[in-house]
Amino acid sequence: MKDETQLTEHNLAQSPHGRFLEHAARGELAFQRDGKGEAFFPPRLVSPKDGTDPVWVVSAGVGTIHSLTLVRHKGEPPLALAMIDLDEGFRLMSQVDSNHPESLQIGDRMQVAFRPLAEGQPPMPVFKPLEKST
Amino acid sequence: MTRAKRGSVAVVGAAESDLGRVADHMTPIDLMAQAVQRALADCGLRLQDVDGLFAATSQVRMAPLALAEYLGIRLAYFDGTNIGGSSFMSHLAHAHAAIEAGLCSVAVIAYGSTQRSVSRAAASPREYNAWETPYRPILPTSAYAISAARHMHLYGTTREQLAEVAVAARQWALLNPKAWEKEPLTIDDVLSARMVSDPLTVRDCCLVTDGGGALVLVSAEKAKDLDVAPIYVLGHGETLSHASISSMEDLTVTGAALSGPQAFAMAGATPADMDVTILYDAFTITPILFLEDLGYCPKGEGGRFVTGGAIAPGGTFALNTNGGGLSYCHPGMYGMLGMIEAVQQLRGRSGARQVSDAKMALAHGNGGVLSSQCTVIFGTADTV
Numbered sequence: 002m003k004d005e006t007q008l009t010e011h012n013l014a015q016s017p018h019g020r021f022l023e024h025a026a027r028g029e030l031a032f033q034r035d036g037k038g039e040a041f042f043p044p045r046l047v048s049p050k051d052g053t054d055p056v057w058v059v060s061a062g063v064g065t066i067h068s069l070t071l072v073r074h075k076g077e078p079p080l081a082l083a084m085i086d087l088d089e090g091f092r093l094m095s096q097v098d099s100n101h102p103e104s105l106q107i108g109d110r111m112q113v114a115f116r117p118l119a120e121g122q123p124p125m126p127v128f129k130p131l132e133k134s135t
Numbered sequence: 136m137t138r139a140k141r142g143s144v145a146v147v148g149a150a151e152s153d154l155g156r157v158a159d160h161m162t163p164i165d166l167m168a169q170a171v172q173r174a175l176a177d178c179g180l181r182l183q184d185v186d187g188l189f190a191a192t193s194q195v196r197m198a199p200l201a202l203a204e205y206l207g208i209r210l211a212y213f214d215g216t217n218i219g220g221s222s223f224m225s226h227l228a229h230a231h232a233a234i235e236a237g238l239c240s241v242a243v244i245a246y247g248s249t250q251r252s253v254s255r256a257a258a259s260p261r262e263y264n265a266w267e268t269p270y271r272p273i274l275p276t277s278a279y280a281i282s283a284a285r286h287m288h289l290y291g292t293t294r295e296q297l298a299e300v301a302v303a304a305r306q307w308a309l310l311n312p313k314a315w316e317k318e319p320l321t322i323d324d325v326l327s328a329r330m331v332s333d334p335l336t337v338r339d340c341c342l343v344t345d346g347g348g349a350l351v352l353v354s355a356e357k358a359k360d361l362d363v364a365p366i367y368v369l370g371h372g373e374t375l376s377h378a379s380i381s382s383m384e385d386l387t388v389t390g391a392a393l394s395g396p397q398a399f400a401m402a403g404a405t406p407a408d409m410d411v412t413i414l415y416d417a418f419t420i421t422p423i424l425f426l427e428d429l430g431y432c433p434k435g436e437g438g439r440f441v442t443g444g445a446i447a448p449g450g451t452f453a454l455n456t457n458g459g460g461l462s463y464c465h466p467g468m469y470g471m472l473g474m475i476e477a478v479q480q481l482r483g484r485s486g487a488r489q490v491s492d493a494k495m496a497l498a499h500g501n502g503g504v505l506s507s508q509c510t511v512i513f514g515t516a517d518t519v
Contacts, residue, residue, distance in 0.1 A: 018265050043266040043381075068288070068386055070280035071333040072273055082272050082332075084281055084381065094267050094381040107288045118269040125269055 017044035022123050030060040030113045030126050032091050042091040062113030063088050071102055081105055085128055096127045138401055139231045142519040145358040145365035148178035148351030149478040154464045155315050156251050157345040163192045164201050166247030170349035178351055178363045180241060186211040187239030189226035192248055193259040193467050202245060212239035219502020220415055223471040224509030228371040230352045247347030248466035255343050259467055267379055273332050276340055278380035278504035280332035283420035285386040290435035294334050296442055298325035300419040301338050301461050303447035308458025310448060310488035315344050316462040339419040341460035348471040366478045367519050370512040372397025380504045390508035391428035391499060398510040406431045410493035411480045413473040415501035416459040425499050453490045456480060470500030481515050494518050
């Protein structure tokens with residue numbers, strides 16, 4: 002006899018990563034909030050700590066360099082790898098596109114941009130110095 | 136929560152396997168078995184006495200299976216927990232609980248790695264992480280660099296202070312005949328070395344060597360029947376905080392801030408009671424973080440704590456007396472070798488680098504990217 006309780010009703014149509022990439026392709030930095038409205042990253046099927054269904058939100062894409070390292074891949078110019086604190090209250094790893102990576106500082110304000118990180122890859126969020134609005 | 140009892144188990148055997156660059160075609164399990172045989176000989180126990188086995192390595196997914204097969208032993212209890220370099224401290228805590236619960240009576244903990252022989256990339260292939268890998272960090276170095284950069288920003292820690300850790304480790308290593316590095320190192324050598332991921336140069340990074348080791352644990356009662364000076368397990372604590380550096384809550388506070396107090400509370404001791412301290416030095420920033428998180432100095436003071444040769448031989452504080460992962464041996468999961476040094480110091484077997492009259496020692500293990508933190512406190516019979 003078949004035990005129906007062992008089966009899920011249906012498979013999910015989209016993974017958290019898949020949904021994130023779909024937003025990214027539209028130039029949107031998506032993240033999630035838990036049942037208490039707490040922002041978190043990376044996207045998941047279940048909110049960490051509280052176990053609720055996460056709510057998807059699109060970030061304004063503005064944040065601050067929390068920490069930074071220049072990665073020295075052999076035979077390449079230094080690559081600015083940064084932890085970015087977004088203003089909504091989540092943190093992610095990213096790259097900062099800059100002509101002067103040596104002058105980047107923790108605390109610098111950043112804004113998101115999107116580009117493929119390697120040939121044939123989908124666009125992912127990177128950051129560049131925030132243009133000062135007057 | 137009921138905790139395992141202070142001093143109810145003891146390390147009776149401890150041994151390194153071959154280290155450095157081992158013979159061609161040697162396997163991680165060969166090195167584990169060699170270390171197990173040496174550690175058993177160290178305490179007069181036979182292979183047939185072993186009924187508990189704890190093992191991990193990055194190169195064999197099911198290490199307890201492979202080692203039990205190799206040794207031809209049937210086990211009453213086993214554990215293959217793999218949380219990186221601190222796995223063996225975790226094994227020791229679990230072995231303590233298992234022996235107390237009567238699940239096994241002679242527990243062996245083993246490690247082996249041939250990462251120098253086969254290359255680091257082959258020994259520890261990195262898992263793909265959709266949120267990090269595309270950004271091309273050099274892991275694990277870039278993760279530790281990100282922590283170091285934040286520490287420097289918040290507390291004024293300097294590259295010279297980081298370099299002091301590497302220089303002190305080298306000086307200790309020159310007193311250890313088994314150490315990989317044989318030449319002196321200066322602060323300038325560290326600062327001018329090839330930059331890998333700012334602020335860490337290649338000399339701020341641990342070695343890539345082969346190696347392994349084993350410990351034998353029995354109840355304090357059983358230890359009395361053996362012709363050895365038992366080294367008692369006084370305390371331990373274990374914490375997991377994250378897997379990826381992007382999910383580390385505070386880049387300058389590690390899980391040692393939890394595992395340390397657990398271990399000290401169980402041992403009824405404080406950092407000031409430690410005659411020898413072994414802190415996993417995967418990178419020069421790590422002992423600085425652990426000195427702070429374990430309570431040897433306030434948060435942010437780790438850089439100043441290590442300056443002026445304080446942690447070098449003849450300094451005020453005996454840290455990483457074997458030369459550490461930076462200059463003695465780093466097969467990838469160094470925690471085992473840190474515990475072996477703590478035990479050998481307490482048994483008075485550390486030769487030219489021996490800390491006189493050492494009675495209590497702490498060994499702290501780190502795994503992943505500051506991800507798993509496990510602390511163990513050992514003591515001689517006088518401390519039980």
